[in-house]
Amino acid sequence: MNGERNTALGAFLRTRRALVQPEQAGLRTAGRRRVPGLRRDEVALLTGLSAGYYARLEQGHERPTHQTVESLKRALCLDETAAAELHRLARPAPRRRTRDRVSPHLLQLLNDWTTAPAYVLGRFNDVLARNALATALHSRFVHGDNLHRMIFLDPAAPEFFLDWTATARAAVLDLRRDADHAADERGLRELVGELSLASPRFRRLWAEPEPRGRITHGTHFFHPDVGELELRTEIFPITSAPGRRLVAQPAEPRSRSADALVLLSTLAA
Template identity: 50%
Template sequence: MGKDSGNPIGEFLQARRRLVRPEDQGLAPGVRRRVPGLRREEVALLAGVSTDYYVRLEQGRERNPSAQVVEALARALDLDAEAAAHLHRLAGPAPRRRRAAARRERVGTGLLRMMEAWPDTPAVVLGRCLNVLAHNDLGRALFDGHTHSDDLVRLVFLDPDARAFYPEWDRIAASTVGALRASAGTDPDDPRLVEVVGELSLKSETFRRLWARHDIRGKTGGTKLFRHPLVGDLSLEYETLTVNEAPDQQLVVYRAAPGSPSAQALALLGSLTAAPRPDGGADSRPADTASARRRGTAG
């Protein structure tokens, strides 16, 4: 279960139809259902296509349905906007395959300098598989002290103190897998993705179950709760921004409400973890991950 097969659109359709209750689409629940969700013929009926055509889609014998058919399938499967957009991407032309080796991900010097200018604002740059490519000092301090501080997916599912660090762990786990699915897009053969999904599928039953759902949840913004080992509870708003010069990268910026207990705790965290400079001040240079320290790169 380390990676998906060569039929991404069929896998997605199968996974999503199993999550839809017949009664939610105006169909009788019926009896003797061997699996939950909709039957193939019911999806075909709701989408206005033949059962034979829909079966060919799931089996991978038909891979490029029209935009109209994709829209009909999205309605039949009750997909939200992100999942429907993902289905459209899967139905498009097959992407050019990547080379066998994982690509080197570089963080631009300008972005690193901009993060350095935010000493009171935690900021991290994430790669395609949600690995931390770079961070400023407060961003490092926010996630520091864990076995997998430089990899947010492994932190959530493999770190022994993940459930203590994330008080809303169930929600974080689901959103993390959805974000990894969204980031992976239509290229499930990316070597780094294959490695991450393979390891997590073997080591975490929860990850394996969530990955099989094919939920799509791109990182955008919201509020996230942390229970930091140094300063206690933090409620932080976050915004996720794409990086134009490197579309696979995401800049995530965190903020506490002014005057709140979280703002006070964040300020305390900054003072506790500030690195001393030779001149006696605090060093606010961004620190990259161990594999890319001071170079803004990750292999």
């Protein structure tokens, strides 16, 4: 890990493992223990990590992946509040993409779009690029690499998506359509498995029959710096890169939301 050590994450992990009794984690113990709670090697065992890697996490020398954060949540028996704090401190490293680069011409188009948040979606709603306004709009999210993770797993989602149910149903419908065309894709199976394990709300929506009629995206959002925003979602297929889409979320001209986007852009600059 480059840069400064993440000492806050290390302190959090040490504090939380001291609060978990081995019996809570399903571990058998015998004899007198020298430390309260779990030992480092026990947390490593529960999370499927090497003891050395977990030690480096506590020392602040590693940046955990999304999968590691989810495993730590379960091993340390974290409630929703503590899990959100773990996500905030960890800032999980985005998944590496070797083939999902956005062309310079598309990036230029994206960056020239200054009046509305805009971003590029790849397969399974991976977020491949954002313009400055979308980056500012999504600044509170930890799971910024994928739209489904933002909606179902991120601690910022309940505050940000004021139409959360509509947004979630539209996201599940998108994922179902991906599954119809790529059911054997490993990336899709891993994403659905991750969401199913970590989000009861996703499991419930995924198990429901596909709804009839038109499913619309949510239009109401909240950003703590500028307040409530009403934005419509426009999706444009990118013909030069099949499977990718350009998403723009403009506000009505001369509306309060349009003024809020101008303010957000100013704050970001």
